[in-house]
Amino acid sequence: MRKALSAIAVLALASGHVATVLAEGSPDAGKQKSAVCAACHGVDGNSVNPEWPSLSGQHASYIVAQLQHYQQGTRSNELMSPQAAALQAQDMADLAAYFSSQSLVPKEADPDLVSRGEQIYKGGDTDRGITACIACHGPGGQGNPLAGYPKVAGQHAAYLATQLRLYASGDRASDPNQMMRNIAGRMTENDIKAAASYMQGLR
Structure with missing residues (x-):
């Protein structure tokens, strides 16, 4: 599918209320917009730094919700907050559609844990x-x-x-x-x- 609905109804985690995101996300457009994200999260959303999350395969609605939290200040991070501040709803939808469509590289658990x-x-x-x-x-x-x-x-x-x-x-x-x-x-x-x-x- 060339396009996907990034989110129709998602849980706004800060308040517990449902937030509606009407923008239709395009994976192709999201890929074009993802260059800045790739520096930390990887070109395909598989982060090579274990301190930074992999976004590949994550629910598009959740990605949008977290970007909204960073933008609104209900979640804070010195790197993510300024990045999210400039995003429009369409940007969030496109980025979420792209990263959610990517495949996550599997990892192993520590056998001692x-x-x-x-x-x-x-x-x-x-x-x-x-x-x-x-x-x-x-x-x-x-x-x-x-x-x-x-x-x-x-x-x-x-x-x-x-x-x-x-x-x-x-x-x-x-x-x-x-x-x-x-x-x-x-x-x-x-x-x-x-x-x-x-x-x-x-x-």
Whole structure:
């Protein structure tokens, strides 16, 4: 398909309300606009730096939502915030359509962490109030675009761990009803590293 709807209805994660994005995204146009993004996220959305997320195969609606958060200040990053500031809705839709259409390079989990990571991901820890990741992100880590839950399968463990720490500290607050902040805040550093590594290895 030459064109794709980048988002029709997405969850605005800062408030929990549904935001409507009417722009129709073009993968071809997105590719032409992606040169600046490629410096960190890779030409095809596969980042070579584990601290920067891979965008390939991510839900277009989620990419748009995060760009909106950076633009609106509900999510902040010294590199991303100024990049998102100049984007129009059409730019976001095109970039999201392009990166979502790319194939993610699979990665492996750390064998020393995979057992604990699988336990946290699939079962959580009820004694400490840690909800299982699978509940929102699915058995294969593919997420739920209609609910605004991102694909986590194959994402860099280092990036995922950083985001969990940001949620835990409250420095990232773009989650509805503090959902991720509440969960991450109850996780130990070992839990975070293990869960992140397990998600990296999901296909």
